[in-house]
Amino acid sequence: MSTRRRGVHASVVLAALFVFMFAFVSAQDLGKAISEADVAVWDISILPDGTGLPPGSGTPEQGSKIFAAKCAVCHGENGKGASAAALVGGEPLTSGIETAKTVANFWPYSTTIFDFTRRAMPWPRPRTLTNEEVYALTAFILAQNKIIGADAVMNAQTLPKVRMPNRDGFIPRFPERIP
Amino acid sequence: MSHQQPRPAVDNLEIAAGNGLLHRRAFLTSGAALAAAITGFTLSDTAEAQQLTDAPWSTKPGIPIPEYATPSSFEKHVVRTLTNPRGEPRTQHARTPHHLLNGTFTPNGLHFVISHSGAPDIDPAQHVLVIHGLVKRPLEFTLDALGRYPMTSRMTFVECGGNSAALFSNEPVQASAQAIHGLVSCAEWTGVMLSTLLQEAGIDPKAKWLIAEGADSLALSRSVPISKALDDAMVALYQNGERLMPGNGYPMRLLLPGWEGNMNVKWLRRIKLVDQPGMSYYEARTYAPILPNGKAYQFYFLQEVKSFITHPSPGLKMNGPGFYEVSGVAYSATGRIAKVMVTADGGKTWAEAALQEPVLSKAFTRFRLPWKWEGGPAVLQSRAWDEAGNVQPTRAEVIARRGQTKTPVTNPAAFPSQHYNGPTSWAIDRTGEVKHVYA
Numbered sequence: 001m002s003t004r005r006r007g008v009h010a011s012v013v014l015a016a017l018f019v020f021m022f023a024f025v026s027a028q029d030l031g032k033a034i035s036e037a038d039v040a041v042w043d044i045s046i047l048p049d050g051t052g053l054p055p056g057s058g059t060p061e062q063g064s065k066i067f068a069a070k071c072a073v074c075h076g077e078n079g080k081g082a083s084a085a086a087l088v089g090g091e092p093l094t095s096g097i098e099t100a101k102t103v104a105n106f107w108p109y110s111t112t113i114f115d116f117t118r119r120a121m122p123w124p125r126p127r128t129l130t131n132e133e134v135y136a137l138t139a140f141i142l143a144q145n146k147i148i149g150a151d152a153v154m155n156a157q158t159l160p161k162v163r164m165p166n167r168d169g170f171i172p173r174f175p176e177r178i179p
Numbered sequence: 180m181s182h183q184q185p186r187p188a189v190d191n192l193e194i195a196a197g198n199g200l201l202h203r204r205a206f207l208t209s210g211a212a213l214a215a216a217i218t219g220f221t222l223s224d225t226a227e228a229q230q231l232t233d234a235p236w237s238t239k240p241g242i243p244i245p246e247y248a249t250p251s252s253f254e255k256h257v258v259r260t261l262t263n264p265r266g267e268p269r270t271q272h273a274r275t276p277h278h279l280l281n282g283t284f285t286p287n288g289l290h291f292v293i294s295h296s297g298a299p300d301i302d303p304a305q306h307v308l309v310i311h312g313l314v315k316r317p318l319e320f321t322l323d324a325l326g327r328y329p330m331t332s333r334m335t336f337v338e339c340g341g342n343s344a345a346l347f348s349n350e351p352v353q354a355s356a357q358a359i360h361g362l363v364s365c366a367e368w369t370g371v372m373l374s375t376l377l378q379e380a381g382i383d384p385k386a387k388w389l390i391a392e393g394a395d396s397l398a399l400s401r402s403v404p405i406s407k408a409l410d411d412a413m414v415a416l417y418q419n420g421e422r423l424m425p426g427n428g429y430p431m432r433l434l435l436p437g438w439e440g441n442m443n444v445k446w447l448r449r450i451k452l453v454d455q456p457g458m459s460y461y462e463a464r465t466y467a468p469i470l471p472n473g474k475a476y477q478f479y480f481l482q483e484v485k486s487f488i489t490h491p492s493p494g495l496k497m498n499g500p501g502f503y504e505v506s507g508v509a510y511s512a513t514g515r516i517a518k519v520m521v522t523a524d525g526g527k528t529w530a531e532a533a534l535q536e537p538v539l540s541k542a543f544t545r546f547r548l549p550w551k552w553e554g555g556p557a558v559l560q561s562r563a564w565d566e567a568g569n570v571q572p573t574r575a576e577v578i579a580r581r582g583q584t585k586t587p588v589t590n591p592a593a594f595p596s597q598h599y600n601g602p603t604s605w606a607i608d609r610t611g612e613v614k615h616v617y618a
Contacts (some may be wrong), residue, residue, distance in 0.1 A: 030308070030324040031508060033317040034318060045390050049455065083269075097471065097595060100466075109458045112458050115400075120296075120460070123296070124268070126277060170474065170475050171470075171475070171477065173481075178404070
């Protein structure tokens with residue numbers, strides 16, 4: 001009897017606890033709903049499979065002119081390097097652990113070029129390039145490194161298909177922590 | 180015992196290892212008198228005291244107390260070292276002066292900063308954090324809203340993946356603990372657990388990673404496994420009790436205790452849940468160290484168990500033979516520090532250091548050991564163990580796996596690789612100069 005009564009009593013307490021917990025969780029509901037459309041201007045993440053790439057396209061030839069006007073001041077003529085890093089060429093990675101990492105010898109995904117150029121360049125005026133300009137500059141850098149042909153057109157479909165030379169050059173340091 | 184003597188009987192203390200290292204119990208058994216004798220690196224314990232007189236500052240009223248205090252004018256040398264003070268279009272580093280600090284908290288003005296394009300001057304009233312992507316309800320949080328959530332405080336270190344990288348040099352770079360190890364600091368961070376905010380948004384089961392992004396001009400972004408976000412990640416709003424410093428992410432940053440500094444995204448404004456890592460510039464390129472075989476590590480994540488001696492270290496000249504306290508910091512991404520061993524003879528013999536309580540997970544632990552320097556050559560080094568069983572590797576073990584440079588690194592602020600967690604050796608010569616060596 002008394003055991004059963006204690007059991008009933010415990011279940012009532014548990015139920016009350018659940019009610020209290022749910023009430024408590026919903027009380028913290030302080031985030032304001034926002035639509036993906038309203039996040040769009042900030043949503044500049046490009047994934048390696050091409051998710052997030054915007055409409056538009058560009059060619060190495062178009063990129064060459066934009067590069068001369070907006071990028072060469074820091075990255076040097078045709079990306080040979082100046083105050084900022086060279087964007088063309090690169091030593092083999094077996095040259096030493098301190099080898100300079102470049103698009104040609106290191107970067108595993110072409111989408112990173114688009115993502116980083118669009119979010120961070122040009123240094124003094126980031127996010128002022130149009131999507132067309134970013135496609136063209138990405139095409140120019142890839143073509144300068146002979147990763148794509150001089151006539152290749154880069155867009156949301158073609159860019160993620162570009163296979164970077166060092167695509168398979170990586171070892172996850174802690175594979176058990178990779179989802 | 181010791182209270183009966185003007186000085187402790189230093190010659191009777193238990194020797195714990197070669198070249199004068201004393202047992203850590205010396206602190207406990209000799210108490211305050213011994214502690215007072217071990218005063219540091221500027222006082223000789225053999226000098227005769229002079230007759231005392233009042234100093235000028237003791238004979239007139241002092242200066243008014245300011246609203247926001249700054250250290251004594253005599254401490255003006257206790258500052259960070261800067262690599263790019265004029266903000267030229269490249270990364271800026273500000274390094275913590277470990278050799279001039281003690282304890283485990285880094286003062287906010289001395290916390291290390293790396294900024295790739297300067298600190299944005301953010302108006303907190305206009306800043307928002309957005310959580311979107313693979314969630315049931317995309318949400319926006321103002322600072323005011325975040326301030327109403329249950330908060331958590333935790334002490335944790337933040338370390339740049341490139342800290343200590345000068346130790347990849349094939350010859351020891353001549354530099355201070357600040358120059359070599361200044362890109363790690365430890366603070367008490369207070370904020371809202373990220374899991375709370377993610378659960379409110381509702382995590383889509385397809386989400387495996389999140390991409391965190393800052394409001395800086397680079398919109399710096401890093402990919403973080405959801406598992407870490409739900410474990411102990413925090414949206415930090417306070418640093419050592421006050422709002423975050425601008426260089427440390429004001430008004431909010433992502434805090435991933437124990438994980439690579441660059442992933443602790445500052446000026447946090449957006450978290451997007453995704454099914455794959457973004458392979459952003461800093462994870463695909465910068466923080467992927469090259470291995471001797473030409474492959475590269477990717478997603479290094481953890482700042483592995485490490486320790487270094489701060490006292491003595493280069494820049495702190497020994498002032499004659501006698502007592503000193505050897506001390507430093509130890510920390511690990513994989514839990515509490517379990518043990519720190521110290522050598523004064525370049526690794527021939529070792530003594531276990533005392534660990535200053537409290538010993539907290541993923542935070543600085545101050546280790547201390549009394550030392551009677553006889554005035555001869557000595558090589559000091561520390562090695563740490565954590566509660567997960569991870570051991571700070573020897574430099575030889577690090578280099579065997581990770582390689583070293585072919586030519587000596589001359590600029591200690593250079594980054595020939597990342598994620599060095601081997602030991603650091605300080606050699607002391609007969610004049611008391613402290614130099615960096617490999618041992």
